[in-house]
Amino acid sequence: MMEKRRLYMDYSATTPVKKEVLDEMMPYLTDYFGNAxxxxTFxxxxxxxxDKAREQVxxxxNAKPNEIYFTAGGSESDNWALEGIAYANRNKGNHIITSKIEHHAILHTCEYLEKHHGFEVTYLDVDGEGRIRLEDLKNAIKDTTILISIMFANNEIGTIQPIKEIGQIAKEHNIVFHTDAVQAAGNIPVDVKELEVDLMSMSSHKIYGPKGVGALYIxxxxxxxxxxxxGAQERRRRAGTENIPAIVGYGKAAELAKANMDNHISTLTRLRNRLMNEIxxxxxxxxxxxxxENRLPGNINFSFEFIEGEGILLLLDMLGIAASSGSACTSGSLDPSHVLMAIGLPHEIAHGSLRLTVGDFTTEDDIDYIVENLPGVxxxxxxxxxxxxxxKK
Incomplete structure (x- = not known):
C-alpha cells in the first residue's frame, strides 16, 4: 500500500472554510463587532x-433579498418551515406530505407534529434510485393537505428529485411547497422562481462557509x-442577535459558489465518475x-456485499481516508440507513454501504490513493x- 496521508472524502457531511471566506469574516470578529x-456607527x-450577505445568498x-431569513443552519430552517406552516394553516387542514428518505430534521419534526399536535403525515415511497413517483404524490393529496416537503437532493445517495414538477403539482392544488436544499443550493443550479418553491432550507457549511449559519427562503x-x-431581528420573524461574522462568511461562500458553479460541477463530476468506474x-x-443521471456531482454511495460499513470506515481512517457510511447525523447508529432501506436494499447489503463525496479540494492524486487502497480494505x-x-463455496 501507498504511504498513509490525510485525505478528506466526506464533503457532504461538511466542507472546509475557504480562505476567501475566512478573510471576509475576520474583520467582523475584531474591528466591526457591532450589533446590527x-x-x-458600529x-x-x-x-x-x-444586508450585503442577504443579497449574496x-x-x-434567484430570490429577492427580503425573502432570505438567516438561521442557525439547515436543521433549524427545516423545523421552522414545517412547524411554521403547520401552525399557521391549522384552520385549513392538518395533512403533510413528505418522503421516506428525508433528512431526520424533516422526519423527526413530522413525527413530533403527528405525536404532539395531531397532524397527519404521508411518507411517500421512492423508487430504486431514490426518486418519488409524481403519481404517488398526486394520489396522496387530500382536501386537508397544507404542505408538501420533499428534499431537493439526498444527503446519502445524492439523488436529485423532480423539484420543478413537484412545485407545479403543489401550485395547481394551492398547497405550500417546501424543499430541503441543504445539499443542493450552492452545489447545483437552483432557481426558486423557475421551480415554484415557497420555502427552501439552506446551509453555509455545505458550500465552504462556516458552521452554525443557514437560511430559510420564504x-x-x-x-x-x-x-x-x-427581539425584532430578521424583520421580526426570527429573534436573536445575528451572528454577523458567520453570516458574512455565508454570503461570501454563496458568492463564490455562484461564480464557480460550472467549473465546480464539471470537475467534481469528472472525479466522481473516474472513482466510481474504477472501483x-x-x-x-x-x-x-x-x-x-439525476445525482449530485460529488456524491458516490457504494454497497459492498458480505461486509459492514463500520469496518470499512475504521480501516479507511487508519489509512488517513475520511469517509462515511451514511449521513453524519446518524453515523453513530448501528441501524442500516433508512434511505438505503427505502430504495429496497436488504439489511445485509444496506449495512455494507460507503459514501465517498468529492469536493473543490479533491485532486486526481486523491482518487489514485483511494483506488489503490479501497480494494485491499x-x-x-x-x-x-x-x-x-x-x-465462494
Whole structure:
C-alpha cells in the first residue's frame, strides 16, 4: 500500500472554510463587532454587512433579498418551515406530505407534529434510485393537505428529485411547497422562481462557509408562524442577535459558489465518475446506490456485499481516508440507513454501504490513493466474513 496521508472524502457531511471566506469574516470578529440592531456607527457597519450577505445568498437562488431569513443552519430552517406552516394553516387542514428518505430534521419534526399536535403525515415511497413517483404524490393529496416537503437532493445517495414538477403539482392544488436544499443550493443550479418553491432550507457549511449559519427562503406572501421568539431581528420573524461574522462568511461562500458553479460541477463530476468506474471495475459484488443521471456531482454511495460499513470506515481512517457510511447525523447508529432501506436494499447489503463525496479540494492524486487502497480494505474484510466464504463455496 501507498504511504498513509490525510485525505478528506466526506464533503457532504461538511466542507472546509475557504480562505476567501475566512478573510471576509475576520474583520467582523475584531474591528466591526457591532450589533446590527444598534443605531450607532458600529451597529450600522454590522447592518451593512448583514444586508450585503442577504443579497449574496438571494442571488445564489434567484430570490429577492427580503425573502432570505438567516438561521442557525439547515436543521433549524427545516423545523421552522414545517412547524411554521403547520401552525399557521391549522384552520385549513392538518395533512403533510413528505418522503421516506428525508433528512431526520424533516422526519423527526413530522413525527413530533403527528405525536404532539395531531397532524397527519404521508411518507411517500421512492423508487430504486431514490426518486418519488409524481403519481404517488398526486394520489396522496387530500382536501386537508397544507404542505408538501420533499428534499431537493439526498444527503446519502445524492439523488436529485423532480423539484420543478413537484412545485407545479403543489401550485395547481394551492398547497405550500417546501424543499430541503441543504445539499443542493450552492452545489447545483437552483432557481426558486423557475421551480415554484415557497420555502427552501439552506446551509453555509455545505458550500465552504462556516458552521452554525443557514437560511430559510420564504417566498413573498407565504404565511407561517415564527419559530424563535424575542427581539425584532430578521424583520421580526426570527429573534436573536445575528451572528454577523458567520453570516458574512455565508454570503461570501454563496458568492463564490455562484461564480464557480460550472467549473465546480464539471470537475467534481469528472472525479466522481473516474472513482466510481474504477472501483466498480476493481471490486466485484459492488453496486452504486442512487440515480446515475439525476445525482449530485460529488456524491458516490457504494454497497459492498458480505461486509459492514463500520469496518470499512475504521480501516479507511487508519489509512488517513475520511469517509462515511451514511449521513453524519446518524453515523453513530448501528441501524442500516433508512434511505438505503427505502430504495429496497436488504439489511445485509444496506449495512455494507460507503459514501465517498468529492469536493473543490479533491485532486486526481486523491482518487489514485483511494483506488489503490479501497480494494485491499474490502478484500481484507471479506476474508473475515463467513457470508463471503460461504458464497465462494
Amino acid at each position: 440592531s444598534s443605531f450607532h 451597529g450600522r457597519e454590522a447592518k451593512s454587512a448583514l 438571494a442571488s445564489l437562488i 417566498k413573498t406572501g407565504t404565511k407561517l408562524h415564527n419559530f424563535v421568539h424575542g 466498480l471495475e476493481r471490486i466485484p459484488n459492488t453496486r452504486v446506490n442512487g440515480s446515475v 474490502i478484500e481484507r474484510l471479506r476474508s473475515m466474513s463467513p457470508l463471503y466464504n460461504e458464497s
